[in-house]
Amino acid sequence: MNSNSKRTGSLISIQDSLVKARFFENVIMGETAEILVEGKFLQAEVLQVASDPKNAKAGIVEMQVFEDLTGAKIGDLVVFKGKALSVLLGPGLLTSIWDGLQNALYPLSEQDSYLKPGMKAPALDEEKLWDFTPSVKPGDSVCGGQVIGSVPEGRFDHKILVPFDFGKCKVHTIIESSRVNITQTVALVIDEHGKEHELKLVFSHPVKSPIPFMQRSIPNKTISTGVRVIDLLAPVAYGGTVGNPGPFGAGKTVMQHTLCKYALADIIIMAACGERAGEAVEVFKDFAELADPSTGESLMNRMCIFGNTSSMPVAAREASVFIALTVGEYYRYQGYNVILLADSTSRWAQALRERSGRQGDIPGPEAFPMDIPDQIKGMYQRAGADTASGGSLTFIGTVSPAGGNFQEPVTQATMDSTGGFWGLSQDRADAKKYPAIDPLVYTNSVYDSFISKEDREQIVKTLQEANDIDQTISTIGLKKVPVEKYVLYQKGQTIDFCVLQQDAFHELDACTRPERLQIINKAVQKLIETPIHFSNGEGEDEELKEQIKTEFDRLRLWWKDWNSNAKSETELASLPEQIEHFVLQEQYA
Template identity: 35%
Template sequence: MKTGTIVKVSGPLVVAEGMRDANMFDVVRVSDKHLIGEIIEMHGDKASIQVYEETSGLGPGEEVISTGMPMSVELGPGLVSTIYDGIQRPLEKLYEASGTNIQKGIEVKSLDREKKWKFEPKKINGDAVEAGDVIGIVQETAVVVCKIMVPYGLKGTIKEIYVGEFTVEETVCVVTDEKGKDVAVTMMQKWPVRRERPYKIKKTPDSLLVTGQRVVDTFFPITKGGVAAIPGPFGSGKTVTQHQLAKWADADIVVYIGCGERGNEMTDVLNEFPELKDPRTGESLMQRTVLIANTSDMPVAAREASIYTGITIAEFFRDMGYSVALMADSTSRWAEALREMSGRLEEMPGEEGYPAYLGSRLAQFYERAGRVVSLGSEERVGTLTAIGAVSPPGGDTSEPVSQATLRIVKVFWGLDASLAYKRHFPAINWLSSYSLYQDRVDEWADINVHPDFSEHRTEAMLLLQTEAELQEIVQLVGVDSLSHSDRLILETTRSIREDFLHQNSFHEVDTYTSLHKQYRMLKLILTFYHEAQTAIKAGVHIQKITKMDVIERIGRAKYVEELNVDKSYDEIESNIIKEITDLISKGADEL
């Protein structure tokens, strides 16, 4: 053990001397209170330590002990449906040990050491194995099977493999490595959080991550293994949007990191997720969710760790071949923690006081997402999708965190305060948002949803862009100056905005929309547009078209349950054609 002595305390930053033998990123125990810290800078024998707990009461002369190990997470059965703090301490166990206020220096194991898990072997004695091979499985929750893999760096032959119930520390398999040494394998692995978990190959993400949110899936899609950012001002709905994505995304595992956000938002997640039914499995959503809560009242240094803790847990499930969705809410609070620690280290500040390495740290985080072929002799493809919320002060996306994030991510869902004030949610601005995965998703959707899917999406997007141009004319000279066909565009885009893009996350039917229903909804609106165009060419006045009874039915179509979509929408489409035909024939009679 390497010991040192505190010479300076500055908030969460502690400087200790006599630490020459310690290494960067070693975990240390500070003072007789055993506060957890991590070495973030070395100068000679002086080490700067960021402490993940409250440092009030610390003073010079107190002892610092280095564990000689980097900050690591415990990976194994028991992660799913648990809520952790930023350094992977289970909050439920902390509550049992110390009550509502977390005591300083309290030590709680991340994975339950007493619980026994039923281990089913998938290999037999004499099998050759290498790092990443699945030697057995554990039914972790009703919907998640935890695959027990050979740890990184181990290759050899199975000498013995057991069956039965074991704790995470008990040996389930003995592997004779290439040097002839017997290595005991348990169900638990440890992995340093700042190091990316290895894989064989990184592939191009090509399939859509279905979220059930119409504005996302149809207009600004994200792929499985993609990266996205949700920047927006206070009150524009970042957190609710992330909650929606966490609830309904087509992912096997969801890792939700509440980084520096309000405590009541994490409480909402805790209260809602166990009660919500997963549309794919019918079980509680909590059965496939890992929560990391590092709220704004917790020590600022732990925010920095929480992001890495979350993504390492996500990588572990990705290595099993699962599709994982990671929500980070929000990376701005994490960047603020970086800025505070950088200031206390007296580093040269960059733009707006953020450290010069802000961009590279953000890139290191987002680059850990992707679609990869996992290690092991059998090919497993896993995906890790990272979605980060950004909270720019005053909604100004020209600030450093937003700009650094935009240089890295491929999907930008720009939340707009003016849309939020109009109660249009999700308040994603369709003119400023974009997705660089669009071409790949168009190909995928045309094959998997409907051959016309991308054509309809392109036409609807073009109409929305035309509307923005027409609105400028309307503001100058009024709506009456527009031609009938231009006024029809305004009526159609009103329907796209209010009936398609607007989605009520608290309505039991409207909260989630399948891709088939999204296609049919858009087709309804465009059928109305095309038929009405024919009527205008035949001389029908625009006011008669806007007063058609079927328009109200188009507006209510989003509340039709999935089972009745085809029958109900076919009926509405035939009503559109019938009413338009009636208008044309009446127009002809009048002539």
């Protein structure tokens, strides 16, 4: 979608971020436009095109505006750009922080302390020099998506690609190995119609047109996230999808920080698509100072962040998600494993609801658009693994249901669209349990774990039985619970306290890799499977239960200490040994 002619219109209606304009030349659905408001151009996107009932020679276009329209008035000039909402792809994406329209935030901050409508900044550094090495020569045939060279981007090899919408072309000229910036031409190609095209290190791609897979495959390789409850009971594979719902204050942001630091992926993309401004600012400040535990380098060297907060216009929330998705697809095409964290898809859906209401569409449940399940599914379907490139895009979307109600439409549609689900519990969060993922409620996964399915089922069964006994104790009291049931309850409490909970701020306990996880699972299975016979002579049941609790408390303290300190092979092996002594009720240290 490109047009060199200048096509204009004028505003005839303004309703918050939704406007209408009259035009007299061709306008295309989905193209971008700019509205001149008080000397500044504000970016918009065409949603609908219709005939003008008052003027047969004119048409009416409906647009959503991505910036604050304060000061706009009827008659303001509209300039149609002739291209779809696009993202600039190329070297320099990593380490960058943008707003929801890919304006670089740090250069914007140099213009003004506050983000104001109409402010613009280059998406990528136009002065930085990159060491370009060509991989094709004059006379070679190339097509869209093919590699013509590469530049080093930190520790990554960034491939320079022919834009994906190009057909078959022939390389006319290409520069030799040299240092160039993103504004310089590196190659000249000629298409089948004899038209010349200049290729640079960067190119634009429409954000609502998915970058194609080379060879799509079913996600089957499990990601080590470092979070025990996830890797044990609700794992995610490279190229998989996960919904992460939870009420406010349940720990979604802390979990995202943990995943950014410890998930074994090449690249992490954060899309703050409507997150509260204070939390987004905290991310911008903290991540620039954090070290990547895997490399010792700055964590930002493998990250990029879109900071589109809840204080920004709702239309920009939708744009930020699609821009982030396209960047993720771009790096997947390059052969890298990418994790996209979107926070929060609820506010993205709320933006759709507001736009739909202003357009007068028939509302669905809770006034969301009727097609909200299809829109959510379409978003998650852009994730996936690519066998040919070796890359993957894993999409983890947080959901913020009002009042923690998992039955609301966005959460339900997310559950239907994703392969994994990490439901956060307000009760567990209030009890200071981190992560507050409830293993018994809305927590599931279609992906393989690092441990067997049978072991996973055994753990969940034990936790469920322990939870049922806990309910019984709360209802009729401890005295009515048989000793053997009380032992089972204590086993479940031990698994919950020592395995499912972690210290996100402890250097060792914050991250558990598969080898360590398998040792923990071995100990857990031994604890679950083996009957434990406690003896209290001729004492009363109450005394025996107190003794049982004391013994399990000692075990839990020892296990917690092991989580925080065991590093060597000998120290790691001591956990299964300790459990062996415990279940046999032998003396142990």
